Amino acid sequence: MENQRNVCEIDFLAVSENEALARMVVAAMLMPLNPTVDELADIKTAVSEAVTNAIIHGYNQNAVGMVHMRCELDGKLVTIVVSDHGVGIENIEQAMEPLYTSKPELERSGMGFSFMEAFMETLSVESAPGKGTVVKMTKQICLPEPDGQVPEE
Ligand SMILES: Nc1ncnc2c1ncn2[C@@H]1O[C@H](COP(=O)(O)OP(=O)(O)OP(=O)(O)O)[C@@H](O)[C@H]1O
Ligand SMILES: [Mg+2]
Structure with a gap:
């Protein structure tokens, strides 16, 4: 199969409705690759x-800023970057610890970064207080053979 490449970038307002939008954009982009x-x-x-x-x-949660998402497909490799120009993270290492949350009053469980780490192959976080945060994740997906069979490694 030829090396498929595709790139999509979107900016959307920071409102919770747009979580579904972002998920659907990524899912739609992945469709031609027949992910499991x-x-x-x-x-x-x-x-x-x-x-x-x-x-x-x-x-x-003030719906004041824009979130940027870039999704890139390069053959089997999916790269997703989500960035904001919000408050930023003071201590990235602490923020990435399982169960750490700065908002326990909102009943957050502090597992977001742990899920990203578990479900993707790589995760990197860059952030500066007052400037914003950039989260980059990659994952190789297993492309099926043209006849629908999953290739043996
Ligand atoms: N984009 C961001 N901007 C500023 N702070 C962030 C950002 N992303 C994460 N953080 C900080 O990192 C902490 C940990 O994030 P994580 O997603 O693991 O947990 P959570 O969002 O608090 O809880 P959960 O995701 O389980 O609902 C957050 O509580 C927050 O302090
Ligand atoms: Mg979270």
Whole structure:
């Protein structure tokens, strides 16, 4: 199969309705690659977590800023970048610890980054207080053979 490449970038207002929008954009982009149900669910969950964080933490649910999402397909490799220009993260290492949340009053469980880490293959977070946050995730998906068979490694 030829090396499929595609890129999509969107900006959307930081409102919770747009979590579904972001998930659907990524899912639609992945369709030509015939991802498995699990692969699709994993990537959609990771996207949801990153976008929710931008909305809830980056912009404190004030619907004041824009979230940017870039999705790139390069053959089997899916790269998703979610960024905001919100409050940023003071201590990235602490923020990425399982169960750490700065908003326990909102009943957040502090598992967003852990899910992104578990469901994707790589996760990197860059952030600066007062400037914003960039979350980059990648995952290789297993392309089926043209006859629908999953290739043996
Ligand atoms: N885009 C962001 N801007 C500012 N702070 C962020 C951002 N993303 C994450 N954080 C910080 O990192 C912490 C951990 O994020 P994580 O997604 O793991 O947990 P959570 O969002 O608090 O809870 P959950 O995702 O389980 O609902 C957040 O509580 C917040 O302090
Ligand atoms: Mg979260």
